[in-house]
Amino acid sequence: MGLAEASATLPDVLQVGGVSVALGGRKILDDVSFTIGAGEFTGLIGPNGAGKTTLLRVILGLQRATAGTVAVLGQPRSRRNPSIGYVPQKVLLDSDLPMRARDLVALGMDGHRFGMPLPSRQRSEAVREMLHAVDADRFADARVGNLSGGEQQRVLIAHALISRPRLLLLDEPLANLDLRSGQEIISLLARIATSQHVAVLLSAHEMNPLLPVMDRVVYLAAGRAASGPADQVIQADVLSKLYGHHVDVLHVHGRVLVVAGTEDGEGADLTADHALEAG
Amino acid sequence: MHQLWTWVFEPGFFSSAPVRVAAVTGGVAAVVSAVTGVFTVMRGQSFGGHALGDVSAAGGSGALLVGLNPLLGFVGLGIIGAGVMDTIGVRRVRGRDLATGIVLGAAIGLSALFLYLTSVSGATTGAPAQILFGSIFTITSATIPAVVILSVIAVASIAAVWRPLLLSSVSPDLAAARGVPVRLVGLLYMLALAVSVGLSSLAVGAILSTALLIGPAATALRLTRTVGWALAVACLLGAGATWLGILLAYDSYYWSAAHQGLPVSFFIVAVIFAGYLFSGFPAARAAAGRRDAAVPPPASPAHEKIAA
Numbered sequence: 342m343g344l345a346e347a348s349a350t351l352p353d354v355l356q357v358g359g360v361s362v363a364l365g366g367r368k369i370l371d372d373v374s375f376t377i378g379a380g381e382f383t384g385l386i387g388p389n390g391a392g393k394t395t396l397l398r399v400i401l402g403l404q405r406a407t408a409g410t411v412a413v414l415g416q417p418r419s420r421r422n423p424s425i426g427y428v429p430q431k432v433l434l435d436s437d438l439p440m441r442a443r444d445l446v447a448l449g450m451d452g453h454r455f456g457m458p459l460p461s462r463q464r465s466e467a468v469r470e471m472l473h474a475v476d477a478d479r480f481a482d483a484r485v486g487n488l489s490g491g492e493q494q495r496v497l498i499a500h501a502l503i504s505r506p507r508l509l510l511l512d513e514p515l516a517n518l519d520l521r522s523g524q525e526i527i528s529l530l531a532r533i534a535t536s537q538h539v540a541v542l543l544s545a546h547e548m549n550p551l552l553p554v555m556d557r558v559v560y561l562a563a564g565r566a567a568s569g570p571a572d573q574v575i576q577a578d579v580l581s582k583l584y585g586h587h588v589d590v591l592h593v594h595g596r597v598l599v600v601a602g603t604e605d606g607e608g609a610d611l612t613a614d615h616a617l618e619a620g
Numbered sequence: 621m622h623q624l625w626t627w628v629f630e631p632g633f634f635s636s637a638p639v640r641v642a643a644v645t646g647g648v649a650a651v652v653s654a655v656t657g658v659f660t661v662m663r664g665q666s667f668g669g670h671a672l673g674d675v676s677a678a679g680g681s682g683a684l685l686v687g688l689n690p691l692l693g694f695v696g697l698g699i700i701g702a703g704v705m706d707t708i709g710v711r712r713v714r715g716r717d718l719a720t721g722i723v724l725g726a727a728i729g730l731s732a733l734f735l736y737l738t739s740v741s742g743a744t745t746g747a748p749a750q751i752l753f754g755s756i757f758t759i760t761s762a763t764i765p766a767v768v769i770l771s772v773i774a775v776a777s778i779a780a781v782w783r784p785l786l787l788s789s790v791s792p793d794l795a796a797a798r799g800v801p802v803r804l805v806g807l808l809y810m811l812a813l814a815v816s817v818g819l820s821s822l823a824v825g826a827i828l829s830t831a832l833l834i835g836p837a838a839t840a841l842r843l844t845r846t847v848g849w850a851l852a853v854a855c856l857l858g859a860g861a862t863w864l865g866i867l868l869a870y871d872s873y874y875w876s877a878a879h880q881g882l883p884v885s886f887f888i889v890a891v892i893f894a895g896y897l898f899s900g901f902p903a904a905r906a907a908a909g910r911r912d913a914a915v916p917p918p919a920s921p922a923h924e925k926i927a928a
């Protein structure tokens with residue numbers, strides 16, 4: 342089977358169909374549907390509390406959906422899915438954790454296996470390669486808890502990628518990074534998505550740094566989702582329908598600004614953090 | 621030379637049967653405690669470990685009351701306590717505090733009751749001290765097989781779930797995403813912890829079992845960079861402190877004219893505590909050094925060109 346033929350018959354990496362989630366009697370996600378194709382870079386964009394983390398946890402099978410289906414590579418999602426890699430939003434790595442960066446990456450390969458690992462040339466070689474791929478060679482032997490936020494993020498990405506997943510989920514990986522480290526992580530991910538042919542679904546409340554690399558965007562607001570190419574989704578009419586009230590999309594100095602008013606219609610009353618962070 | 625030898629090891633130390641039994645049981649308990657303790661410290665469950673010590677106290681005093689071997693009570697009730705704590709919610713950080721507090725309170729209450737009843741019945745003198753603070757020299761060699769079997773079970777359980785346990789101790793989220801049954805692994809670890817606390821209750825007493833569990837592990841975590849090394853160092857420190865404590869207690873008999881030996885548990889815990897304090901110096905130095913050296917600055921582009 343030729344490569345073109347193979348990719349033509351390949352199922353979508355991820356199909357989310359009509360997923361709804363209710364937590365504590367409140368509807369967090371309401372009929373969310375979208376698909377992600379092989380190797381695509383997708384931004385999961387939405388303000389704080391929109392349900393980004395919840396959606397990613399549903400995809401992983403860590404959160405039960407009240408309705409809807411999730412299929413990974415055409416198969417209904419199972420509990421252990423080696424074809425998904427995950428970088429959670431908050432990983433607190435204590436500074437006295439007795440673990441080097443390379444140890445944490447190695448656990449990405451076989452952390453679910455029972456028993457103790459035997460020293461293996463192949464294993465440490467795979468870890469070394471992965472650390473190199475995320476530019477983490479120089480702190481491979483440092484304690485993970487002592488690394489900076491950006492450095493930890495690279496190690497966690499290596500941890501998620503070493504099992505060679507087809508889909509990589511990252512929950513707000515840019516949240517605690519300065520602009521430059523954020524850009525570095527984004528270009529790193531874009532490079533890996535292409536070279537390792539892994540689809541990336543990355544959540545963020547700020548879409549501008551992602552615009553150059555995003556193939557598609559899934560925009561979450563008020564529990565509902567709109568998806569498609571960025572220039573089609575980030576439109577006043579699409580987002581207004583999503584938010585359920587009027588929303589402006591402004592283009593300022595080549596940046597996109599979503600100005601979401603309150604439901605009371607006070608257009609000037611921005612849902613401040615989102616508008617500000619989007620700028 | 622010979623004088624120094626007899627000064628360090630007072631006469632009869634090596635030929636004394638109680639010393640030999642104490643060295644074996646104490647050493648084994650110290651090693652098991654070190655293994656589970658490394659994970660206890662990493663998981664931030666020291667308080668939970670201490671609560672299990674109190675549960676052990678209740679079990680030990682109950683066993684004494686009805687005439688069973690205290691080890692049976694230490695371990696038996698400890699396992700039940702671990703199950704209860706897991707059910708109440710030792711997994712969530714907030715629930716963990718709650719579970720620990722509730723179980724700890726109930727256990728101390730039970731100990732008070734059992735120890736009172738034991739002292740009223742007059743069956744054993746010094747029972748409270750024996751259960752709470754240990755009396756390693758009174759252990760009989762008949763107990764050794766049970767100690768060894770329990771140790772093997774506890775260590776084998778930890779080894780069997782080594783990687784999933786490690787990953788879920790670092791981050792339950794990462795572990796769950798890898799398909800690790802986090803809850804089951806946590807329960808298994810709690811059971812191993814209960815067994816190890818039961819063993820150290822026998823060695824240094826239920827109340828002091830926390831010292832053997834946390835001290836060597838915390839010291840080792842200060843000094844090492846990988847879990848493997850932390851484990852090795854913790855085992856050495858734990859066993860070393862126990863043996864040194866036994867020696868000092870044995871020698872203390874000769875220190876005073878009245879030949880009044882001091883309690884072993886005191887010496888073991890004192891050595892562990894001193895070890896932890898001393899480890900602060902190299903750890904602080906290493907931390908300072910790590911900040912300077914462990915993460916070298918990125919190579920400049922010029923360097924890369926030359927290398928290429």
Ligand SMILES: Nc1ncnc2c1ncn2[C@@H]1O[C@H](COP(=O)(O)OP(=O)(O)OP(=O)(O)O)[C@@H](O)[C@H]1O
Pocket residue numbers: 364365369387388389390391392393394395396430513546
């Ligand atoms: N276990 C829970 N019980 C009740 N409500 C919950 C629970 N978990 C999350 N929620 C609610 O669900 C909503 C969505 O949460 P989620 O963490 O998915 O948002 P998010 O988009 O990831 O936000 P952020 O950008 O702040 O990370 C929030 O309003 C939150 O309060």
Ligand SMILES: [Mg+2]
Pocket residue numbers: 393394395430512513
């Ligand atoms: Mg979130």
